[in-house]
Amino acid sequence: MTSIDLLSVMANLVSDAVRGRLALWNREDLAGNIALERPSGKGHGDLSANIALIAAGAAGIPPRDAAALLVEDLRASEELMKLCNSVEIAGPGFINLFLSDGVLSDTASRALAEGTEFGAGVVDKQESILLEYVSANPTGPLHAGHARYAAFGDSLKRILVYAGHQVTTEFYINDYGTQMLNFGRSLAARYAQLCGHEVQFPEDGYQGEYTVHIARLIEQQIGDEMIGHVLPEPDAAAIDFFKQEGCRLVLQDIRAILGRFRVNFDNWFLESSLYGSGAVDEALETLEAAGEVETREGAKWLLTSRFGDDKDRVLIRSSGEPTYFTSDIAYHLQKLSRGFDRLINIWGADHHGYVPRMKAAFEALSHDPQRFEIIIGQLVNVIEMGERKQMSKRAGTMVTLQELLDSIGADAARFFLVERSNDSTLDLDLEKAKLQSEENPVYYVQYAHARICSILRRAAEEGLAAPADTTSVSGEPLAGQERELIMKLAEFPRVVRIAAETRGPQRITTYARELAAVFHVFYHNCPVIRAEPETTVFRLGLCRLTRNVIARSLDLVGVEAPQSM
RNA sequence: GCGCCCGUAGCUCAGCUGGAUAGAGCGUCGGCCUCCGGAGCCGAAGGCCACAGGUUCGAAUCCUGUCGGGCGCGCCA
Numbered sequence: 001m002t003s004i005d006l007l008s009v010m011a012n013l014v015s016d017a018v019r020g021r022l023a024l025w026n027r028e029d030l031a032g033n034i035a036l037e038r039p040s041g042k043g044h045g046d047l048s049a050n051i052a053l054i055a056a057g058a059a060g061i062p063p064r065d066a067a068a069l070l071v072e073d074l075r076a077s078e079e080l081m082k083l084c085n086s087v088e089i090a091g092p093g094f095i096n097l098f099l100s101d102g103v104l105s106d107t108a109s110r111a112l113a114e115g116t117e118f119g120a121g122v123v124d125k126q127e128s129i130l131l132e133y134v135s136a137n138p139t140g141p142l143h144a145g146h147a148r149y150a151a152f153g154d155s156l157k158r159i160l161v162y163a164g165h166q167v168t169t170e171f172y173i174n175d176y177g178t179q180m181l182n183f184g185r186s187l188a189a190r191y192a193q194l195c196g197h198e199v200q201f202p203e204d205g206y207q208g209e210y211t212v213h214i215a216r217l218i219e220q221q222i223g224d225e226m227i228g229h230v231l232p233e234p235d236a237a238a239i240d241f242f243k244q245e246g247c248r249l250v251l252q253d254i255r256a257i258l259g260r261f262r263v264n265f266d267n268w269f270l271e272s273s274l275y276g277s278g279a280v281d282e283a284l285e286t287l288e289a290a291g292e293v294e295t296r297e298g299a300k301w302l303l304t305s306r307f308g309d310d311k312d313r314v315l316i317r318s319s320g321e322p323t324y325f326t327s328d329i330a331y332h333l334q335k336l337s338r339g340f341d342r343l344i345n346i347w348g349a350d351h352h353g354y355v356p357r358m359k360a361a362f363e364a365l366s367h368d369p370q371r372f373e374i375i376i377g378q379l380v381n382v383i384e385m386g387e388r389k390q391m392s393k394r395a396g397t398m399v400t401l402q403e404l405l406d407s408i409g410a411d412a413a414r415f416f417l418v419e420r421s422n423d424s425t426l427d428l429d430l431e432k433a434k435l436q437s438e439e440n441p442v443y444y445v446q447y448a449h450a451r452i453c454s455i456l457r458r459a460a461e462e463g464l465a466a467p468a469d470t471t472s473v474s475g476e477p478l479a480g481q482e483r484e485l486i487m488k489l490a491e492f493p494r495v496v497r498i499a500a501e502t503r504g505p506q507r508i509t510t511y512a513r514e515l516a517a518v519f520h521v522f523y524h525n526c527p528v529i530r531a532e533p534e535t536t537v538f539r540l541g542l543c544r545l546t547r548n549v550i551a552r553s554l555d556l557v558g559v560e561a562p563q564s565m
Numbered sequence: 566g567c568g569c570c571c572g573u574a575g576c577u578c579a580g581c582u583g584g585a586u587a588g589a590g591c592g593u594c595g596g597c598c599u600c601c602g603g604a605g606c607c608g609a610a611g612g613c614c615a616c617a618g619g620u621u622c623g624a625a626u627c628c629u630g631u632c633g634g635g636c637g638c639g640c641c642a
Contacts, residue, residue, distance in 0.1 A: 035584095037584075039584095039585075040584085040585060040586075040587090040588095041585065041586060044585070048584085048585085050583095050584060050623095053584075053622065053623075054622095056622070057621090057622080062622085063622060090585075091584090091585050092584085092585075092622060092623070093622080094584080094585070137642070174642060176642095177641080177642060178641060178642075179641070179642055180642095182641095271642095297640085298640090299640055301640095310567080310568080310638070311638090313640095314639090314640045315640095316640085317640040318640065319640075321640085323639095323640065323641085323642090324641075324642050325642095328642095348636095349569080349570070349635080349636050349637080350636060350637070351636095351637085351642085352568090352569055352570080352636070352637060353568075353569080353636085353637040353638055354637090354642095355569085356568085376569075376570075376636095378570060378571075378635075378636080379635075379636070381635090419578075419579080420577090420578065420579090421571095421578090421579080423570060423571070424570080424571060424578080425570080425571070425634090425635055425636085427577090432577095436577085436590095436591080438604090439590075439591060439604090440590090441589080441590060441591095443604055444590080444604075444605090446604085447602080447604050447605075448605090450602075450604090451601090451602055451604095451605080454601075454602055455601050455602085458601055458602095459601080462601095498582095501582090502582085506578095506579070507579095509579090510579055510580080510589085513579090513589070513590085514589085517589085520605060520606065521606075521607095523601080523602095523605080523606085524597095524605075524606050524607085525606090527600080527601070528601060529601045530600075530601065564602085565602095565604075
């Protein structure tokens with residue numbers, strides 16, 4: 001069942017009414033594509049159509065003349081005119097619709113009847129999607145950069161699911177390769193230090209204080225049992241041991257902290273498992289069979305430049321070791337084999353140069369690169385003492401997700417991070433964030449929700465029941481603030497659809513703020529409990545509906561909707 | 566040098582599959598609690614939407630170029 005969507009209903013009626021005229025002008029194609037918008041200024045009605053402006057060229061007449069003809073068609077449509085008080089031409093040729101009170105209260109009534117599912121299932125075509133995000137080296141705690149992608153990815157998942165897609169989320173754990181060996185060496189060095197030995201710290205090692213903490217946990221388990229393997233230089237067994245233990249402890253921590261951030265993954269996928277299962281070798285064979293691999297200078301190259309990449313890329317080093325690229329191809333082949341319609345990856349901007357080669361690999365294997373979508377999230381910088389620093393685990397300069405949660409909490413952190421478009425870089429000053437958290441817009445929205453809950457509680461105490469599935473009409477004309485509120489509520493299905501289509505969770509936060517604002521205005525102008533009995537019932541219905549939509553909006557970005565605060 | 570992203574109010578940012586007078590929060594100034602939650606509401610000030618061309622009825626939005634900032638350009642991941 002699809003959700004009641006006033007904007008689509010009206011667009012369809014307009015479309016039917018003008019189709020014949022558009023056909024005369026040889027622009028029947030426009031009929032399927034009528035865009036009704038909320039006009040900006042006052043006095044322009046409730047909905048506005050720009051169809052005359054677009055079609056005027058084809059009609060060979062001035063836009064306002066085209067509008068006049070189209071308005072005749074609209075006025076001839078009984079079905080449409082039942083819902084409109086009037087249809088007018090304004091400005092350069094806009095056609096403005098003034099909706100009747102009846103269609104507005106009816107829309108509210110139907111939306112309310114849908115309960116908490118209003119706006120759900122709005123996509124045209126349902127897809128099964130694998131959404132991979134955060135995906136980090138398990139070499140340290142998650143920082144604010146990961147927090148951004150976590151908040152974005154989890155919100156996107158919620159939105160896509162609500163919009164009607166089937167979504168599986170996955171965290172890819174890069175537990176293989178040189179960075180992990182580096183991590184193992186760093187821990188071995190910390191361990192030796194904890195055991196009272198002076199050792200040289202690896203040159204590119206992980207400097208952060210957290211490595212001491214992890215080494216201490218390991219030391220508490222095993223005492224100085226490993227010290228023989230660590231001095232004077234850690235041997236292979238020691239590096240492997242510390243790598244494994246470190247990975248285990250870090251992942252434990254990552255899972256816990258993501259849980260606190262309300263981010264839960266369906267799957268955790270170990271890169272190392274691709275080696276164990278032979279998937280990496282298979283991927284290489286598949287690429288070779290496709291005839292896209294060449295051996296040069298002792299290494300095997302994938303000829304990605306044939307598919308738009310800047311240059312060819314190494315699959316197998318001259319040492320015989322596969323590169324990260326090869327295992328990543330294996331991973332994505334594995335994803336495809338699980339039968340998803342679409343793969344979506346969220347990557348940090350520092351990996352964007354990697355996009356063309358992965359797309360090229362898809363094409364080399366004759367897979368449609370359209371099915372493989374990569375969303376780039378711009379970076380997060382830490383501001384300390386007015387100085388910008390980049391998040392770096394190796395240098396140890398970072399604000400961790402844990403610090404973020406401890407200082408401002410999950411609600412403010414998620415709202416703060418998701419509000420910004422993923423295309424913009426984000427500066428994070430923790431001290432400022434603490435201050436800002438008190439004025440965080442999330443509270444503005446939550447406050448509206450709590451306020452409505454309070455009204456509904458009060459109404460119940462006074463024996464006034466909010467209607468559960470209908471909004472009865474008082475017979476009085478709707479107040480301006482009621483119309484504004486209903487129109488804003490009616491936008492919700494479209495907002496969900498656009499947020500899903502454009503992969504833009506910030507559409508939801510923006511909408512939630514707008515809705516809260518419209519509600520606050522309604523509240524200050526339209527008494528609910530102290531109104532005439534019939535009006536009270538109607539407004540209680542609007543309150544319930546608004547509460548449902550605010551709660552759902554907040555849920556779509558993983559923020560709680562408190563009953564009181 | 567080449568590629569990707571960004572440049573909108575004093576600050577932080579929405580809006581960018583083209584629409585009418587460009588929005589919000591914070592900050593500044595001035596109002597509103599005998600009345601359903603003042604974490605709220607109302608009002609004021611504040612903008613050549615980086616710049617220059619182009620596309621068209623119409624451009625913050627699309628195209629080209631310039632300037633400024635971020636990121637990337639490994640047989641690292």
